[in-house]
Amino acid sequence: MRSKASFRGHPSHPALIPFPFAFLIGALLFDLAGVWLDRPGLWTTGAYLIVAGVIAGLIAAVPGIIDYRYTVPPNSTGKKRATRHALLNVLALILFTAARWLRGDVDVEPDTLILGIEGLGALALITAGWMGGTLVNRNQVGVDHRYANAGKWQDEAVKAERGGASIKVKGGLEVNQMKLLRVDGKRVVLGRTADGYVAFDDHCTHRGGSLAGGVMICGTVQCPWHGSQFDLANGEVKAGPARNPIHVYRVERAGDELEIFGVADSSAS
Ligand code: FES
Structure with a gap:
Protein backbone atom coordinates (compact mmCIF):
# COMPACT_ATOMS: atom_id res chain seq x y z
CA MET A 1 0.00 0.00 0.00
CA ARG A 138 23.90 24.18 6.15
CA ASN A 139 21.18 21.66 6.93
CA GLN A 140 19.25 22.58 3.78
CA VAL A 141 15.82 22.55 5.37
CA GLY A 142 13.31 24.28 3.11
CA VAL A 143 15.64 24.10 0.12
CA ASP A 144 14.15 23.21 -3.26
CA HIS A 145 16.30 20.22 -4.26
CA ARG A 146 17.11 19.15 -7.80
CA TYR A 147 18.77 15.98 -9.03
CA ALA A 148 20.46 15.20 -12.37
CA ASN A 149 18.36 16.15 -15.39
CA ALA A 150 16.39 18.63 -13.25
CA GLY A 151 14.82 15.79 -11.25
CA LYS A 152 12.50 17.12 -8.56
CA TRP A 153 12.32 16.00 -4.96
CA GLN A 154 10.08 12.95 -4.58
CA ASP A 155 8.71 11.68 -1.32
CA GLU A 156 6.68 8.49 -1.01
CA ALA A 157 5.08 6.88 2.04
CA VAL A 158 5.19 3.08 1.90
CA LYS A 159 3.30 0.79 4.24
CA ALA A 160 5.29 -2.35 4.99
CA GLU A 161 3.27 -5.55 5.02
CA ARG A 162 3.04 -7.04 8.50
CA GLY A 163 5.85 -9.60 8.88
CA GLY A 164 6.86 -9.08 5.23
CA ALA A 165 10.52 -9.48 4.30
CA SER A 166 10.40 -6.81 1.60
CA ILE A 167 8.56 -3.76 0.30
CA LYS A 168 7.52 -3.06 -3.26
CA VAL A 169 7.73 0.35 -4.91
CA LYS A 170 7.58 1.88 -8.36
CA GLY A 171 10.86 3.10 -9.83
CA GLY A 172 10.23 6.01 -12.18
CA LEU A 173 13.66 7.58 -11.75
CA GLU A 174 16.27 8.60 -14.29
CA VAL A 175 19.94 7.77 -13.78
CA ASN A 176 21.46 9.72 -10.85
CA GLN A 177 18.07 10.66 -9.42
CA MET A 178 16.81 9.69 -5.95
CA LYS A 179 13.61 9.71 -3.95
CA LEU A 180 12.84 9.39 -0.29
CA LEU A 181 10.74 6.46 0.92
CA ARG A 182 9.08 6.66 4.33
CA VAL A 183 8.54 3.10 5.45
CA ASP A 184 6.53 3.14 8.68
CA GLY A 185 8.61 5.99 10.06
CA LYS A 186 11.94 4.78 8.68
CA ARG A 187 13.59 6.87 5.94
CA VAL A 188 15.10 4.95 3.03
CA VAL A 189 16.50 6.41 -0.20
CA LEU A 190 15.79 4.78 -3.55
CA GLY A 191 18.27 5.80 -6.23
CA ARG A 192 19.00 4.84 -9.79
CA THR A 193 22.60 4.39 -10.91
CA ALA A 194 23.85 3.48 -14.37
CA ASP A 195 23.92 -0.14 -13.14
CA GLY A 196 20.39 -0.18 -11.78
CA TYR A 197 18.42 0.73 -8.68
CA VAL A 198 19.95 0.98 -5.19
CA ALA A 199 18.43 1.56 -1.77
CA PHE A 200 20.08 2.79 1.42
CA ASP A 201 19.34 4.48 4.74
CA ASP A 202 18.65 8.20 4.57
CA HIS A 203 21.09 8.76 7.40
CA CYS A 204 24.67 9.92 7.05
CA THR A 205 26.81 8.22 9.69
CA HIS A 206 28.68 11.45 10.40
CA ARG A 207 26.01 13.70 11.93
CA GLY A 208 22.79 12.33 10.51
CA GLY A 209 22.42 14.38 7.33
CA SER A 210 19.75 13.40 4.82
CA LEU A 211 21.43 11.62 1.93
CA ALA A 212 18.27 12.02 -0.15
CA GLY A 213 19.05 15.74 -0.10
CA GLY A 214 22.55 15.12 -1.43
CA VAL A 215 23.97 14.29 -4.81
CA MET A 216 24.36 10.86 -6.41
CA ILE A 217 26.71 10.22 -9.31
CA CYS A 218 28.63 7.18 -10.61
CA GLY A 219 27.27 4.95 -7.85
CA THR A 220 28.36 7.32 -5.08
CA VAL A 221 26.17 9.48 -2.88
CA GLN A 222 27.49 12.64 -1.25
CA CYS A 223 26.02 14.03 1.96
CA PRO A 224 24.96 17.67 1.62
CA TRP A 225 26.02 18.66 5.15
CA HIS A 226 29.80 18.06 5.24
CA GLY A 227 30.52 16.22 1.99
CA SER A 228 31.02 12.60 3.11
CA GLN A 229 30.78 10.15 0.20
CA PHE A 230 29.51 6.57 0.29
CA ASP A 231 29.88 3.76 -2.24
CA LEU A 232 26.35 2.52 -2.99
CA ALA A 233 27.53 -0.96 -3.96
CA ASN A 234 28.40 -1.75 -0.34
CA GLY A 235 27.84 1.38 1.75
CA GLU A 236 31.56 1.91 2.44
CA VAL A 237 32.96 5.40 3.05
CA LYS A 238 34.80 6.82 0.02
CA ALA A 239 35.46 10.22 1.59
CA GLY A 240 35.03 11.57 5.13
CA PRO A 241 34.44 13.09 7.56
CA ALA A 242 32.15 10.05 8.08
CA ARG A 243 34.04 6.97 9.28
CA ASN A 244 31.31 4.33 9.32
CA PRO A 245 29.46 2.83 6.34
CA ILE A 246 25.80 3.38 5.58
CA HIS A 247 23.35 0.51 5.38
CA VAL A 248 22.42 -0.55 1.85
CA TYR A 249 19.51 -2.82 0.92
CA ARG A 250 19.15 -5.47 -1.76
CA VAL A 251 16.91 -4.33 -4.62
CA GLU A 252 15.42 -6.65 -7.24
CA ARG A 253 12.97 -6.14 -10.09
CA ALA A 254 9.54 -7.67 -9.53
CA GLY A 255 7.56 -7.19 -12.73
CA ASP A 256 7.09 -3.46 -13.22
CA GLU A 257 7.94 -2.82 -9.58
CA LEU A 258 11.06 -2.90 -7.43
CA GLU A 259 11.37 -5.11 -4.39
CA ILE A 260 13.56 -3.85 -1.55
CA PHE A 261 14.62 -6.44 1.02
CA GLY A 262 15.36 -5.98 4.71
CA VAL A 263 13.76 -2.56 5.25
CA ALA A 264 10.86 -3.84 7.30
CA ASP A 265 13.20 -5.89 9.50
CA SER A 266 15.45 -3.00 10.51
CA SER A 267 14.46 -0.62 13.25
CA ALA A 268 12.97 2.77 12.50
CA SER A 269 15.35 5.71 12.59
S1 FES B 1 26.34 14.76 8.36
FE1 FES B 1 26.97 13.88 6.51
S2 FES B 1 28.96 14.56 6.21
FE2 FES B 1 28.39 15.41 8.13
Missing part, protein backbone atom coordinates in the same frame (compact mmCIF):
# COMPACT_ATOMS: atom_id res chain seq x y z
CA ARG A 2 1.48 3.33 -1.01
CA SER A 3 0.64 6.95 -0.81
CA LYS A 4 2.39 9.99 -2.22
CA ALA A 5 3.35 12.91 -0.10
CA SER A 6 5.77 15.79 -0.45
CA PHE A 7 6.88 17.71 2.60
CA ARG A 8 10.12 19.02 1.24
CA GLY A 9 11.29 21.39 -1.41
CA HIS A 10 8.77 23.95 -0.27
CA PRO A 11 10.31 27.24 0.81
CA SER A 12 7.14 28.34 2.70
CA HIS A 13 8.49 28.22 6.25
CA PRO A 14 11.67 30.30 5.71
CA ALA A 15 9.67 32.65 3.46
CA LEU A 16 7.18 33.44 6.27
CA ILE A 17 9.77 34.09 8.99
CA PRO A 18 10.54 37.74 8.04
CA PHE A 19 6.98 38.83 8.97
CA PRO A 20 6.93 37.99 12.70
CA PHE A 21 10.60 38.96 12.92
CA ALA A 22 10.02 42.40 11.44
CA PHE A 23 6.82 43.05 13.42
CA LEU A 24 8.23 42.03 16.81
CA ILE A 25 11.66 43.65 16.49
CA GLY A 26 9.83 46.69 15.08
CA ALA A 27 7.54 46.69 18.14
CA LEU A 28 10.53 46.93 20.48
CA LEU A 29 12.10 49.70 18.40
CA PHE A 30 8.85 51.70 18.24
CA ASP A 31 8.37 51.33 22.01
CA LEU A 32 11.93 52.42 22.75
CA ALA A 33 11.67 55.37 20.38
CA GLY A 34 8.29 56.33 21.85
CA VAL A 35 9.62 56.37 25.42
CA TRP A 36 12.85 58.12 24.37
CA LEU A 37 11.07 60.85 22.39
CA ASP A 38 7.91 60.90 24.57
CA ARG A 39 5.72 60.21 21.53
CA PRO A 40 2.61 58.15 22.47
CA GLY A 41 1.90 57.50 18.80
CA LEU A 42 5.10 55.49 18.52
CA TRP A 43 4.49 53.18 21.48
CA THR A 44 0.87 52.71 20.41
CA THR A 45 2.21 51.52 17.05
CA GLY A 46 4.53 49.19 18.96
CA ALA A 47 1.57 47.67 20.81
CA TYR A 48 -0.23 46.94 17.55
CA LEU A 49 2.96 45.52 16.02
CA ILE A 50 3.18 42.98 18.87
CA VAL A 51 -0.31 41.72 18.06
CA ALA A 52 0.57 41.47 14.35
CA GLY A 53 3.89 39.77 15.17
CA VAL A 54 2.39 37.14 17.45
CA ILE A 55 -0.32 36.31 14.87
CA ALA A 56 2.30 36.13 12.07
CA GLY A 57 4.48 33.94 14.32
CA LEU A 58 1.64 31.49 14.93
CA ILE A 59 0.96 31.30 11.18
CA ALA A 60 4.66 30.73 10.42
CA ALA A 61 4.73 27.99 13.07
CA VAL A 62 2.41 25.75 11.02
CA PRO A 63 4.86 25.03 8.15
CA GLY A 64 7.60 25.11 10.77
CA ILE A 65 6.01 22.19 12.61
CA ILE A 66 5.63 20.32 9.29
CA ASP A 67 9.31 20.89 8.49
CA TYR A 68 10.30 19.79 11.99
CA ARG A 69 8.19 16.66 11.79
CA TYR A 70 8.88 15.53 8.21
CA THR A 71 11.89 17.35 6.74
CA VAL A 72 14.58 17.66 9.40
CA PRO A 73 16.36 14.28 9.54
CA PRO A 74 15.81 12.39 12.81
CA ASN A 75 18.77 11.53 15.07
CA SER A 76 20.88 14.33 13.63
CA THR A 77 22.60 17.50 14.77
CA GLY A 78 20.10 19.33 12.55
CA LYS A 79 17.22 17.95 14.64
CA LYS A 80 18.82 19.22 17.85
CA ARG A 81 19.33 22.62 16.26
CA ALA A 82 15.72 22.64 15.01
CA THR A 83 14.47 21.81 18.51
CA ARG A 84 16.40 24.73 20.05
CA HIS A 85 15.21 26.99 17.20
CA ALA A 86 11.57 26.05 17.85
CA LEU A 87 11.81 26.45 21.64
CA LEU A 88 13.41 29.89 21.33
CA ASN A 89 10.69 31.02 18.92
CA VAL A 90 8.00 29.81 21.34
CA LEU A 91 9.77 31.62 24.19
CA ALA A 92 9.89 34.83 22.12
CA LEU A 93 6.15 34.67 21.38
CA ILE A 94 5.38 34.04 25.08
CA LEU A 95 7.54 36.99 26.17
CA PHE A 96 6.02 39.42 23.68
CA THR A 97 2.51 38.21 24.54
CA ALA A 98 3.26 38.73 28.25
CA ALA A 99 4.62 42.22 27.56
CA ARG A 100 1.51 43.12 25.59
CA TRP A 101 -0.80 41.71 28.28
CA LEU A 102 1.01 43.53 31.12
CA ARG A 103 0.67 46.79 29.26
CA GLY A 104 -3.13 46.76 29.05
CA ASP A 105 -4.42 49.47 26.71
CA VAL A 106 -2.41 50.16 23.56
CA ASP A 107 -1.81 53.81 24.52
CA VAL A 108 -0.27 52.99 27.91
CA GLU A 109 3.41 53.93 28.02
CA PRO A 110 5.62 50.81 28.34
CA ASP A 111 7.63 50.86 31.56
CA THR A 112 11.10 49.43 32.17
CA LEU A 113 9.75 45.96 33.04
CA ILE A 114 7.77 45.74 29.80
CA LEU A 115 10.68 47.01 27.71
CA GLY A 116 12.94 44.46 29.44
CA ILE A 117 10.57 41.59 28.62
CA GLU A 118 10.36 42.74 25.01
CA GLY A 119 14.16 42.99 24.91
CA LEU A 120 14.47 39.37 26.09
CA GLY A 121 11.89 38.33 23.51
CA ALA A 122 13.88 40.10 20.78
CA LEU A 123 17.07 38.36 21.94
CA ALA A 124 15.35 34.96 21.78
CA LEU A 125 13.98 35.82 18.34
CA ILE A 126 17.37 36.90 16.96
CA THR A 127 19.08 33.78 18.33
CA ALA A 128 16.33 31.57 16.87
CA GLY A 129 16.67 33.41 13.55
CA TRP A 130 20.43 32.78 13.50
CA MET A 131 19.80 29.07 14.10
CA GLY A 132 17.10 29.10 11.42
CA GLY A 133 19.62 30.51 8.96
CA THR A 134 21.98 27.62 9.75
CA LEU A 135 19.11 25.16 9.29
CA VAL A 136 18.55 26.51 5.78
CA ASN A 137 22.13 27.20 4.71
